Amino acid sequence: MFNLIRRDIIIQKNQLFIFIPFILFFIIMGAQPAFTFLVASIFIPFNAFGYDEKAETNILLNSLPYKRTEIIASRYLGAIVYMLLSIGLTSVALFAFNKTFTMTDVVIGSGLFLLFVALTFPLFHIFKPGYITTVVLISFILLSWIAGPVVSFISNHLTGITEFFASLSTPSLYMGATLIVIIIYALSWGISTVIYERKVF
Amino acid sequence: MENVVELINVSKKFKGFSIKNIDLHVKQGFVTGFIGANGAGKSTTIKMMMNLLRPDAGEVKLFGLDYQTNEKDIKERIGFVYDSNVFFEGLNLKDIKRIVAPAYRRWDDTLFHQYVEKFELPLNKSIKTFSKGMQMKASLAIALSHHAELIIMDEPTAGLDPIFRRELLGLLQELMLDGTRTIFFSTHITTDLDRIADYIAFIQRGELVFSKSIHDVTEDYALVKGRIDLLDRDTEKAFVHVHRAPTGFEALTDNTTEVKEIFGDTVVMERASLEDIMYYFKGGIHHV
Numbered sequence: 485m486f487n488l489i490r491r492d493i494i495i496q497k498n499q500l501f502i503f504i505p506f507i508l509f510f511i512i513m514g515a516q517p518a519f520t521f522l523v524a525s526i527f528i529p530f531n532a533f534g535y536d537e538k539a540e541t542n543i544l545l546n547s548l549p550y551k552r553t554e555i556i557a558s559r560y561l562g563a564i565v566y567m568l569l570s571i572g573l574t575s576v577a578l579f580a581f582n583k584t585f586t587m588t589d590v591v592i593g594s595g596l597f598l599l600f601v602a603l604t605f606p607l608f609h610i611f612k613p614g615y616i617t618t619v620v621l622i623s624f625i626l627l628s629w630i631a632g633p634v635v636s637f638i639s640n641h642l643t644g645i646t647e648f649f650a651s652l653s654t655p656s657l658y659m660g661a662t663l664i665v666i667i668i669y670a671l672s673w674g675i676s677t678v679i680y681e682r683k684v685f
Numbered sequence: 686m687e688n689v690v691e692l693i694n695v696s697k698k699f700k701g702f703s704i705k706n707i708d709l710h711v712k713q714g715f716v717t718g719f720i721g722a723n724g725a726g727k728s729t730t731i732k733m734m735m736n737l738l739r740p741d742a743g744e745v746k747l748f749g750l751d752y753q754t755n756e757k758d759i760k761e762r763i764g765f766v767y768d769s770n771v772f773f774e775g776l777n778l779k780d781i782k783r784i785v786a787p788a789y790r791r792w793d794d795t796l797f798h799q800y801v802e803k804f805e806l807p808l809n810k811s812i813k814t815f816s817k818g819m820q821m822k823a824s825l826a827i828a829l830s831h832h833a834e835l836i837i838m839d840e841p842t843a844g845l846d847p848i849f850r851r852e853l854l855g856l857l858q859e860l861m862l863d864g865t866r867t868i869f870f871s872t873h874i875t876t877d878l879d880r881i882a883d884y885i886a887f888i889q890r891g892e893l894v895f896s897k898s899i900h901d902v903t904e905d906y907a908l909v910k911g912r913i914d915l916l917d918r919d920t921e922k923a924f925v926h927v928h929r930a931p932t933g934f935e936a937l938t939d940n941t942t943e944v945k946e947i948f949g950d951t952v953v954m955e956r957a958s959l960e961d962i963m964y965y966f967k968g969g970i971h972h973v
Contacts, residue, residue: 487784487787487788490787491784494776494780494783494784495773495775495776495780495784497780498775535773540769540770540771540772541771541773543737543767543771544771544772546735546736546737547735547737547760547763547765547767547771548760548785548788548789549756549757549758549760549761549788549789549790550757550760550788551756551757684737684738685732685737685738
């Protein structure tokens with residue numbers, strides 16, 4: 485399992501040189517720290533998926549002594565591992581550039597990343613290779629486009645919900661959000677496993 | 686004699702193509718050649734052996750184990766070579782080894798380097814710069830370096846020049862010397878098999894026509910030539926398919942004794958090559 489996670493680094497060895505300037509770009513441009521954490525985390529796992537889109541990669545992995553459940557598990561665990569590494573690196577870079585950030589930024593960044601992973605990973609196994617990147621890109625744009633109006637609709641019309649959130653204490657709000665992210669992540673993991681088990685190569 | 690691979694009544698349906706009730710046994714310690722025209726179902730069958738595809742019905746067993754409970758143990762003992770490159774194109778052989786090697790408990794680095802030297806493979810050049818023959822050698826080096834008991838190859842000789850094809854066949858023969866290994870490989874270049882195969886499995890339109898030792902194939906099948914007037918509805922039954930020409934007929938039989946009984950010395954019988962057999966079966970008239 486660990487080998488499967490390590491594989492992403494071996495494959496992307498060369499692209500990793502882009503990783504540092506990529507983070508630095510966001511830091512120097514003065515992007516929100518939470519947003520910087522998010523994009524830094526996305527870099528390795530989604531780049532790796534670019535490779536896994538190919539049928540050959542799946543033929544190789546499934547011909548080696550791995551179970552399909554392990555291949556999926558390595559994706560989901562790998563995303564967390566690389567997220568932690570990316571957050572570490574980004575924090576160092578932020579320190580180096582004297583930019584301040586709080587624990588909240590880290591939590592929001594990683595929370596959004598895990599949500600994004602949970603929503604997109606199953607898509608990689610549903611759509612045909614070649615379409616996936618487009619689908620993910622479009623869904624990302626659609627989501628960010630819809631999110632604004634939806635939130636304002638909720639705050640204007642469903643005052644009950646907003647009042648409920650406002651009444652929550654900060655710790656319980658965080659706890660709740662964490663719990664929801666974990667549940668969605670686990671669900672996504674389960675769905676991906678079921679889809680992948682049925683796949684034909 | 687133990688069977689390393691057993692397909693029992695296996696069926697798989699696709700749009701416009703299906704594998705129908707295949708019963709195939711691959712014997713331990715022998716080379717089995719898997720022949721059939723393009724699109725006959727060779728790759729599909731191999732994919733089911735590798736658990737890349739799951740059959741709709743029937744059982745697939747390797748080393749007497751099934752994939753549901755023993756997937757890792759089974760794959761640990763298989764070396765695979767596919768007709769196209771399945772390794773990450775941009776990587777060099779060293780990195781590919783780094784990815785593949787830890788997957789196997791019995792990976793043997795010394796052995797791997799022996800093969801790399803023997804095949805004269807560059808470790809630091811990316812796989813996509815390799816010629817077809819070199820890619821094949823690279824896959825082979827990886828397939829052979831974890832002491833696999835069963836080597837499954839899908840069209841390993843396709844697209845290779847004749848010299849390397851011979852080298853490859855020589856190497857496979859060498860591998861068989863220790864007596865415990867089993868090789869199963871598909872091909873449509875039947876002359877490869879005359880050299881090394883012990884058993885032949887022949888698939889056509891998703892159905893297994895036969896699976897026999899090469900000795901039995903040469904005993905049972907023959908090309909028969911004779912005058913047209915010898916043929917009638919009864920005598921024709923002895924043949925798989927008959928070609929008629931004004932000068933006489935030429936036909937394939939799968940029962941040489943019967944032909945001898947019916948025709949005696951009035952016809953000429955010749956040894957049928959695997960290519961002849963495939964060609965006449967393609968004619969499509971089955972008699973059962």
